Amino acid sequence: MKTSLLYRFVQKTDFSSYEDFYANFSVAVPPNFNFAYDVIDELAKEKPNETALSWCDENGASAEFTYAEISALSNQAAHTFIKAGIRKGSPVMLILKRRYEYWPILLGLHKIGAIAIPATHLLTAKDVVYRCKAASIEGVVCVDETVMLHIDEAEAKLKAEGDCTLRYKAFSPSVHRKDGTPLPSKENWVDFKAASQNEPTDFARPPNVNVNSDIMLLYFTSGTTGMPKMVQHNFVYPLGHIATAKYWQQVREGGLHLTVADTGWAKAAWGKIYGQWLCGSAVFVYDYDKFVPREMLAVITKHKVTTFCAPPTIYRFFIKEDLSKYDFSSMKNCAVAGEPLNPEIYEQWLKGTGLKLRECYGQTELTVTLCTYPWMTPKPGSMGKPAPGYDIDLVRDDGSSCEMGEEGQVIVRTDKRQPLGMFEGYYRDADLTASVWQDGVYYTGDMAWKDENGYYWFVGRADDVIKSSGYRIGPFEVESALMEHPAVLECAITGVPDPDRGAVVKATIVLAKGYAPSEAFKVELQNHVKKITAPYKYPRIIEFVEELPKTISGKIRRVQIRESQK
Numbered sequence: 001m002k003t004s005l006l007y008r009f010v011q012k013t014d015f016s017s018y019e020d021f022y023a024n025f026s027v028a029v030p031p032n033f034n035f036a037y038d039v040i041d042e043l044a045k046e047k048p049n050e051t052a053l054s055w056c057d058e059n060g061a062s063a064e065f066t067y068a069e070i071s072a073l074s075n076q077a078a079h080t081f082i083k084a085g086i087r088k089g090s091p092v093m094l095i096l097k098r099r100y101e102y103w104p105i106l107l108g109l110h111k112i113g114a115i116a117i118p119a120t121h122l123l124t125a126k127d128v129v130y131r132c133k134a135a136s137i138e139g140v141v142c143v144d145e146t147v148m149l150h151i152d153e154a155e156a157k158l159k160a161e162g163d164c165t166l167r168y169k170a171f172s173p174s175v176h177r178k179d180g181t182p183l184p185s186k187e188n189w190v191d192f193k194a195a196s197q198n199e200p201t202d203f204a205r206p207p208n209v210n211v212n213s214d215i216m217l218l219y220f221t222s223g224t225t226g227m228p229k230m231v232q233h234n235f236v237y238p239l240g241h242i243a244t245a246k247y248w249q250q251v252r253e254g255g256l257h258l259t260v261a262d263t264g265w266a267k268a269a270w271g272k273i274y275g276q277w278l279c280g281s282a283v284f285v286y287d288y289d290k291f292v293p294r295e296m297l298a299v300i301t302k303h304k305v306t307t308f309c310a311p312p313t314i315y316r317f318f319i320k321e322d323l324s325k326y327d328f329s330s331m332k333n334c335a336v337a338g339e340p341l342n343p344e345i346y347e348q349w350l351k352g353t354g355l356k357l358r359e360c361y362g363q364t365e366l367t368v369t370l371c372t373y374p375w376m377t378p379k380p381g382s383m384g385k386p387a388p389g390y391d392i393d394l395v396r397d398d399g400s401s402c403e404m405g406e407e408g409q410v411i412v413r414t415d416k417r418q419p420l421g422m423f424e425g426y427y428r429d430a431d432l433t434a435s436v437w438q439d440g441v442y443y444t445g446d447m448a449w450k451d452e453n454g455y456y457w458f459v460g461r462a463d464d465v466i467k468s469s470g471y472r473i474g475p476f477e478v479e480s481a482l483m484e485h486p487a488v489l490e491c492a493i494t495g496v497p498d499p500d501r502g503a504v505v506k507a508t509i510v511l512a513k514g515y516a517p518s519e520a521f522k523v524e525l526q527n528h529v530k531k532i533t534a535p536y537k538y539p540r541i542i543e544f545v546e547e548l549p550k551t552i553s554g555k556i557r558r559v560q561i562r563e564s565q566k
Contacts, residue, residue: 004046005039005042005043005046005278005280006242006246006278006279006280008028009027009028009029009030009239009242009278010025010026010027010028010242011026011028012024012025012026013246015375016375017375018373018375018376018385021247021373021375021388022385022386022387022388023388024388025243025247025388025389026388027239027240027242027243027420029212029236029239029420031211031212032209032210032211032212032235033212033235033236033238033239034110034111034113034205034209034210034235035107035110035235035238035274036074036107036108036110036111037111037205039238039274039277039278040067040070040071040074040107040277041071043067043071043277044067044068044070044071044072046067047067048066048067048068049066049068050066050067050254050282051064051065051066051282052065052066052067052069052070052277052282052283053065053070053100053103053282053283053285054256054282054283054284054285054303055100055284055285055287056285056286056287056299056303057098057286057287057288058286058287058288058289058290058292058295063100065100065103070103070104070107071107072201072202073104073108073196073201074103074104074105074107074108074110074111074203075108075111075199075200075201075202075203076104076108076196076197076199076200076201077104077105077107077108077109077111077192077196078108078109078111078112078203079196079199079200079203080108080192080195080196080199081108081109081112081114081139082112083195083199084139084168084170084190084195085138085167085168086109086112086114086138086139086168087112087113087114088112088113088114088206088209088210088214089113089114089115089214089215090114090115090138090139091114091115091117091135091136091137091138091139091218092109092114092115092116092117092137092138092139092140092141092168093117093118093119093131093137093139093140093141094106094109094116094117094118094119094140094141094142094263094264095119095120095121095123095140095141095142095143095144095147095264096141096142096143096172096263097121097143097144097262097263097264097287098262098263098285098286098287098288099143099172099263099287100285100287101141101143101172101192101193102118102263103273103283105141105192106118106273110216110235111203111205111209112206112209113206113209113210113214115135115215115216115217115218116216116217116218117131117135117137117217117218117219117220118217118219118263118264118265118268118269119131119220119264120262120264120265121142121143121144121146121147121262121264123147123150124150125150125151125153125154125157126154127150128150128151128153128154129154129157129158130227130228131220131228132154132158132164132165132166133158133163134220134230134427134428135218135230135427135428136165137165137166138165138166138167138168139166139167139168139169139170140166140168140169140170141170141171141172141192142170142171142172143171143172148169148171148186148189151166151169154166155169168190169188169189169190170189170190170191170192170195171186171189171190171191171192172192172193210235211235212234212235212236213234213235213424214234214235215232215233215234215424215427216233216234216235216237217232217233217237217269218230218231218232218233218427219231219233219265219266219364221266221364229426229429229432230426230427230428230429231266231364231365231423231426231427232423232424232425232426232427233421233423233424234424236420236421237269237274237421238269238273238274238275238278238421239274239278239420239421240367240419240420240421240422241269241270241274241275241278241367241421242275242278242279243275243367243368243387243388244270244271244275244367244368245257245271245274245275245276245278245279245281246275246279247371247373247374248335248358248360248368248371248372248373249271249275249276249307249309249333249335250307250332250333250335250358250374251275251276251279251280251281251306251307252279252280252281252306252307252332253279253280253281254280254281254282255280255281255282255306255307255332256281256282256283256284256303256304256305256306256307257271257276257281257282257283257284257305257306257307257308257309258283258284258285258286258300258305258307258308258309259271259272259308259309259310260286260296260309260310260311260314265364266364267311267337267338270309270337270362270367270368271309272285281306281307284303284305286299286300291314291317293314293317293318293320293321294321296314296318297318297321297323297326298326300326300331301326301327301328301330301331304330305330305331306330306331306332306333307331307332307333307334307335308331308333308334308335309334309335309336309337310335310336311336311337311338311339312336312338312339312340312341312342312345313338313339313490315336315341315345315349315357316342316345316483316489316490317489318349318352319345319348319349319352320489320512320513323349323352323353324352328353328354328355331353331355333355333358334349334353334355334356334357334358335357335358335359335360336357336358336359336360337359337360337361337362338555339555339556340359340381340383340458340476340479340480341357341359341380341381342381342479342480342483342484343380343381343480343483343484344480344483344484345357345483346378346380346381347380356378357378357380358371358372358373358378358384359371359372359378359381359382359383359384360372360383360384361383361384361410361446361456361458363444364423365422365423365442366390366412366419366421366422366423366444367387367419367420367421367422368387369386369387369390369392369410369412369419369444370383370384370385370386370387370390370392370410370456371383371384371385371387372384372385373385379455381457381458381476381480382451382455382456382457383448383455383456383457383458384455384456385454385455385456386456387419389417389419389420390412390419391412391413391414391416391417392410392411392412392413392456393410393411393413394406394407394408394409394410394411394448394449394450394456395408395409395411396408402449402450404450404451404452405449405450405451405452406449407447407448407449407459407465407472407474408447408448408449409443409444409445409446409447409462410444410446410447410448410456411441411442411443411444412441412442412444413440413441414437414440414441414442415439415440415441416440422442425437445461445462445463446458446459446460446461446462447459447460447461447462447465447474458474458476459474459476459477460474460475460476461558463559464494464558466493466494466495466503466505467495467502467503468495468498468501468502468503468504468505468536473495473505473536473537475492475493475494475558476493477533477537478493478505478507478529478533478537478538478539479491479492479493480532481528481529481532481533481537482507482509482525482528482529482539484528484532485525485528486512487511487512487515487521487525488509488510488511488512488525489510489511489512490509490510490547490548490556491507491508491509491510491548492507492508492548492556492558492561493505493506493507493508493539493558494506494508494558494561494562495562496541504540504541505537505538505539505540505541506539506540506541506542506543506561507525507539507541507542507543508543508545508548508561509525509542509543509544509545510544510545510546510547510548511544517544522542525539525542526538526539526540526542548561549561
């Protein structure tokens, strides 16, 4: 069955090969496109009673919403924001974790042309101050008492400095303390549900609510170095994720898709709303505070999720469970992104479930950029091939193109065309934008090489590549070798300064259950790496730790490991 809505934007959806797909896939972009009106409201008319969002939490609570209900709730949210003085172009921060309120509230902001700023609940008062100053944030809606206290603290500091633009603070009524008791009413905070529940369930599209180039989303990137950057996306951005959902995640009409991501990160835009609804799939949300692999596996199989996407970290813990206990018969496709995928994880997941993991590469600034598409045989550890609309190249430090097999920086050439969904630059920072995007070339900062079949292979961030005794060593290859040892649960490879070699390879390792660190075990792991990859790449230094430092979004912070070595 064809999704009639999808065919308003994409004329051709069936392709005979990757080459056919890359050359001929295209999206028709209408003028003044607004996802909330042109997709959600239309779906509410076409199939009002079909499930759009299915939600459950770790305590057994659940809720379902149809397209008609999502549309109505977003209209009430739009009215609520208008009454609060939020207007077109107003920056509003949403800190709603995985709560179902996120979806209608985000759509409500789209409907009035405001700028939505999804953010994590782990922000401190200092983080809030930085974001309010950087983006002149006018409103915030949150779902966590601790965050509310941090916002109050930040607001007081901003007022004391005479630099406070924040004038609207609302909380979700589902906020509870850890002991389960509801929050008392808080001074200067609005109960968003109470404020919106009596508003009209229809909302007329305002004239000139947006043009395609207006800012729709701002993401503060997690980053492994430096202060967060403000990535701005315009109102066309959702259409860039049609290919994400249909050809990478392979969502299906009437299916149920789960992407494991907090709503504060761009991964939620990739997997929890835009492309999925455009392609006719319901979105499944598992709301949890602590990741317990067996519990997530039980939820996935109980609710018969049909397509699934998660970072390698999730699969890394999954394969340590007894996968034979779970029924994966409803699962049709599994995708992975966020960090490079170690081949060992791919093989163990395939063995345990019969499902191939399809990897992709992208950034908050981009959409899916390189991917293992349905017509392609997955090569474990490879990012795949370029996405339609992306003119990809690998270049040396002097800007010249690399030969096959030669490592270089991944760039996107935009002189002839700009990929649909690519960012519009860093908000209020022309210099930072120009530092990575100049003369029609966007520099990703990521290193890779391409094989004879056109598949790209990730090496590492340009800053992470280790130069030892004249050799260039990518951390990913050494990490992959270590991950093949059953004792290694997680690891990170970094370079340690050395007077003779320039740098030596260090492995920081989290051991799996049942293994204990020892000097003899270090030697065993070193010999294991020597057998798997070139001997000069083996880690001369090994440190065992309880956990690895990570960004809030789950990426390993190698920079923090390097700094601790100084």
